[in-house]
Amino acid sequence: MATVKAHLYLNGRQHAVSKLPAVFPVPGGTVEVKMSGFGLKRCHYVTTEGHESQLIPDPASAEGRRARLDRTHPTLSRTIGLVSLGVLVTALAVLVPQLAEQLTKPDAIAQHTGTFTAPIDVPTWANITIGLATLAASRERALRLRHTLLDGAAG
Template sequence: MGATPTISDLPAAFPVPGGTIEVETGTSVTILLVSLVLGVPQLLELVTSIDWVAENIGTFTSPIHLPSAVNVTLIVASIIASTERALRLRYHWLLDGGLFEGED
């Protein structure tokens, strides 16, 4: 028994003694991106409703208004997806800061 490094695009199947290991693309990236798109405008509206921010920067009215139950569901789903990504050490250039890294 030993480690065999293998690189492949997802989904992938790797033959091993006694069977096959199948790896599929997870939905955590989708969940996090949807939560980001739906949550940021609402959060921006909340922050710009603070008196000091409204007086000095201005206000923003979110085009998205979701019921509290949907927002709570998005938060819980985001926490679960983030935990899954952290435990599996998954990397995505947009979610993990790769967008703003400079060239060496």
């Protein structure tokens, strides 16, 4: 797997490069950059006093295009955000019980914990669809730089 790097630009020219997570020293503080599994998780300027502000993504990047959609069509952007959040909650509600069922099936585990049966039996095509929708929703959340516990933002 290729190493992901952050590139810091100053006045349109590359000023520094670092493996992620990255901390770039800049006048008055640092620029902190972290990635999630689906895209940029954090890109903040942190002053020496500890005040933080999120940096504006490059307009040509996927994050920048998503930010432009948010500015130019806020209702559409909110709707897309709510749909992606709904997809993630639905996936959590459907896939976690199925995972618990699979984990408690082996006899070695079942004899200690008992078995769990998922309340609904979802066909394979629906599981695949939910998985793909979850990937798309996660990508959308990453592009918005909005991370919650549902997005795996812990840490």
